[in-house]
Amino acid sequence: MAKAKKSRGTYLRERVRLTADHTKKAAALIAAGKVEGRGLEFADAGCPGLILRVTPLSAAWLLKTEKATVRLGDMDALPVAAAREAALRSRLALKDGRHPGEDLAIYQQALQHTDDVATAADAAFPDEVHTPSDAHRRKHGPWTWEDLVDEFLAAQLPKKKASWAPQFERHLRYRGFEAIRFMPLCKLDVETLERVRDAIADEVAISSVARAVNQTKAALDWAWRYKRRQSRLGAVAWWESFDIEYVSGTRDHVPTLAELGRTLALAERHRVLGTTRQETTPGTIAALWATVLTAQRTGPLGGTRLDRIIPMPDRPGWQVWTWSADDMKGGKAPRPHALPIPPAAIDVLARFEDPDTDSPYLFPSRMDRRHVTSEGIAGLLDRLQGKSKPSRKPGPGKATRAPTPRTNLFERHGIRPWVPHDARRALGSFLDDEDLGGAASAILAHKTGKKDPEHARLEDVTRKVYAKAQRLDLKARGMEAWVPAVIAAYEREKAALDRAASRPGKR
Incomplete structure (x- = not known):
């Protein structure tokens, strides 16, 4: 068994091919109160992205991808084989631009009535998942954050002076935005944008962060007003509360x-x-x-x-x-x-x-x-x-x-x-x-x-x-x-x- 090591954050990470023995070990650690620190994560070598996270009070299955982290369900509700199937199906849903939350709920309900993973999967997940092309998604939706930025800039940059356009674009291209690059706009929330804002603050001056915040809101306003069908932003402009505590001062420095x-x-x-x-x-x-x-x-x-x-x-x-x-x-x-x-x-x-x-x-x-x-x-x-x-x-x-x-x-x-x-x-x-x-x-x-x-x-x-x-x-x-x-x-x-x-x- 591979030696556990600390992952990013405070979880201990152990990469293994998960079996029922690991779920039994996790249950025993929780029952005995022996889960140290924040907890332990078992990364499944047999299914990329599948994680069994064990905390002092509970254990749950997670799927981690470049785009998102999805909670698949409680450890007690999903045997290892069922968790792997849920991870595979959820990955397909994410590629299709859908969040698998509703499918996972049906999947767990079906498993309660049958011990057969395939039968439960047939009941919960679509038989065929269609991944639209980028061009189709841009035209019909649902947009990701990357789609929004590209379409917003395509509409706005021609209206800007040539000297200002690169600066205008730069404030929507900071590295901090990479965390939400492929995230569907319909899944964005203020808390996620605040995490992005704080990441941007680690790389640029506070005045540039303020511009990034303002242009993020301007891009969302534009999509909500003119591209609501493609953006799937809904009826409420929830991002109005997204902001930064910053007041531009009057610069009075005079170099000698x-x-x-x-x-x-x-x-x-x-x-x-x-x-x-x-x-x-x-x-x-x-x-x-x-x-x-x-x-x-x-x-x-x-x-x-x-x-x-x-x-x-x-x-x-x-x-x-x-x-x-x-x-x-x-x-x-x-x-x-x-x-x-x-x-x-x-x-x-x-x-x-x-x-x-x-x-x-x-x-x-x-x-x-x-x-x-x-x-x-x-x-x-x-x-x-x-x-x-x-x-x-x-x-x-x-x-x-x-x-x-x-x-x-x-x-x-x-x-x-x-x-x-x-x-x-x-x-x-x-x-x-x-x-x-x-x-x-x-x-x-x-x-x-x-x-x-x-x-x-x-x-x-x-x-x-x-x-x-x-x-x-x-x-x-x-x-x-x-x-x-x-x-x-x-x-x-x-x-x-x-x-x-x-x-x-x-x-």
């Missing part, structure tokens, strides 16, 4: 010029991060530089097109980067945006140009004809902060890979954590100190309204300095102050890193 310059110097110095030998692309480093130099939102910035860059009138050597209303983030009324770029910034970015690329974008990605995304820029900052990327979903029979270990370069070099949006506050704070608050507002494409206490002041500055809609001269005044300050901070921090690396014992 020294922190921004040190970050840029570290990004250039450490092209390879972690144990992988894949270097950060020049396009991504250039995009990080541009994020700091321009303080633009990284979605439109990463997709800057070369054919939308024009010379700036009356300022030799300057460029104007332009974005259409569709490129810009702005709710229901996005507006076009243009930003003057001084020669010093152009010279910095020229260091990362690839003469062999024919990309139409200013910041090309590693993928042909694609551009650096906001996720790519944020991902570079994450890697510099030592954050490990979650391992990909393993293939069948393969173990999950541990996250790649990384060094937190921010912590090592005294940089407080910051995200791309914080660069906007840094520019705004700097230009406010330079009495160029109106220029900052114009550079950042801020909207002003009647309820904005800065509205009158900014509008007055705008009218006095530049009357045209894009206010290029006003923006240029701000960029003339900000860009040299960033480059000077970078040069100081780079020199400090070089000095530190040259000291004995330093690498």
Whole structure:
């Protein structure tokens, strides 16, 4: 007999070919009060997934599959042969998208009137089980969780901006959802969703968990409203009580010029991060530089097109980067945006140009004809902060890979954590100190309204300095102050890193 070992949780696990002797042993242990801890599980070597679980007070048969755990019945009600038959029939029901609960109840009642397993099975279980194709199930139901996510995203992603769509999808693809991937929606409940939520919380930040919760509810709302026949969600929207205790705060972190310059110097110095030998692309480093130099939102910035860059009138050597209303983030009324770029910034970015690329974008990605995304820029900052990327979903029979270990370069070099949006506050704070608050507002494409206490002041500055809609001269005044300050901070921090690396014992 195989030696018992602890399974996940607190049950002792023993894998054997189950016989009547094991049920007798289980009954004796219960009667004598000798069941230790939470209990003991006998895993049947003769029927995959069949478990005899023995607890201090009772024993029961279970079927464990990748999709679900089904209670087959009490040990006393099902002899070993009957339990195996129940397990086989229940597995077929699960593959058909049905829960075998009603069939199992009939099966146990039939066994009470006859000792013949085959006769009881004929009475309880369908003679033929039809497993519908994926296409048939998607069209007619019943949907699984995976069906819901795929159909919901197919309906919603075309309505999203290209820069936002990957983020929107990611919140419904976290590894925590794997536990319910094949579960029929009609079997979902709040408790199950809460277990998934808590599993997701182990892998991502609480703000991302909150987005996953909200998008889970949005997907269920959509199916309940438009696909009730296929989803089988019933008449009551039970998931309304599914939630998370989280309130988004107002982020007010303003990185210093020294922190921004040190970050840029570290990004250039450490092209390879972690144990992988894949270097950060020049396009991504250039995009990080541009994020700091321009303080633009990284979605439109990463997709800057070369054919939308024009010379700036009356300022030799300057460029104007332009974005259409569709490129810009702005709710229901996005507006076009243009930003003057001084020669010093152009010279910095020229260091990362690839003469062999024919990309139409200013910041090309590693993928042909694609551009650096906001996720790519944020991902570079994450890697510099030592954050490990979650391992990909393993293939069948393969173990999950541990996250790649990384060094937190921010912590090592005294940089407080910051995200791309914080660069906007840094520019705004700097230009406010330079009495160029109106220029900052114009550079950042801020909207002003009647309820904005800065509205009158900014509008007055705008009218006095530049009357045209894009206010290029006003923006240029701000960029003339900000860009040299960033480059000077970078040069100081780079020199400090070089000095530190040259000291004995330093690498």
